[in-house]
Amino acid sequence: MALEWLELLPPWLLAGAGMGVVLTLLVAGIFVVGDRLFPAPPTDRSRRIDGTDRRRAEIRQYLGAIGERYVEDATVHEESVAFYLPERDVAVTFDPQAYFRIERAGTAAVLCEHEMPGSALGRRLPFDVPGAGTGSGPTTAGGPSVGAAFSHLGLQPTADADEVRAAYRRRVKDVHPDQGGDSESFRRLREAYDTAKEHAD
Structure with a gap:
């Protein structure tokens, strides 16, 4: 039955389909041989820095630049926060649910998105920050003030x-x-x- 259907197809179509199959197998074979002859080096996952780690490093640098004392990975009102500023009673978190619970408990909270640069934290802090809005003060990540x-x-x-x-x-x-x-x-x-x-x- 299948042979009868193949006889109905034009010869040029059969030749093209056959060449396509042969070329696909040839290219796949080249990739397999190439991968065996020239294997990719293993990925060093220990050097990978994800967005949260980068933001934490930027926030650490920013808080150090403005001279603000902080505790990292603190617990505030039974919520784990990324940073806690004990002298100001301010919690900095990446978790929206923790943010609202901390706010309801009476502690000032700052919610940081994972994409937010650490230097933008100053605009969200509930107290005057050196250089925020005035243009004086700390530099940002090695750049100008x-x-x-x-x-x-x-x-x-x-x-x-x-x-x-x-x-x-x-x-x-x-x-x-x-x-x-x-x-x-x-x-x-x-x-x-x-x-x-x-x-x-």
Whole structure:
């Protein structure tokens, strides 16, 4: 029965299907042989840093930069939190449910998303942070201070995100290496833009 159906098909279709099968097997064979001759090196999973670890490191660095004492992996009102600021009675957590329970219990809580840069924590803390909104104070991850970043873009620290973006686009035309600028000036402008963007209103 199957042979009768095959006889009804045009010869060029059968030849094309046969060549497709042969080429597929040939390519698969090449990959198998290549994998045996040149095996991929094993992945070192111990060096992998996930988003939570990165955010924790950034928050540690930020709290150290503003001189705030903290306890990591503390228990507050029977909830485990990433950071606790004992002098301010403030809990910093990545868990939304813990955030609401801690708030209801009377302790100030800050919810950090896994994507939030550690330097943005200052805008959420329920107390005045050195440099928050004024442009003075700590630097962010090795970059310029907040005030220096806005100044580099020719803006006031109260500028919003659209103003920061527009100022960057104006300045980048002068300093980009493709426009006759140098790579160092472009790097400094890029760092200023990244810092100002995180702190823009």
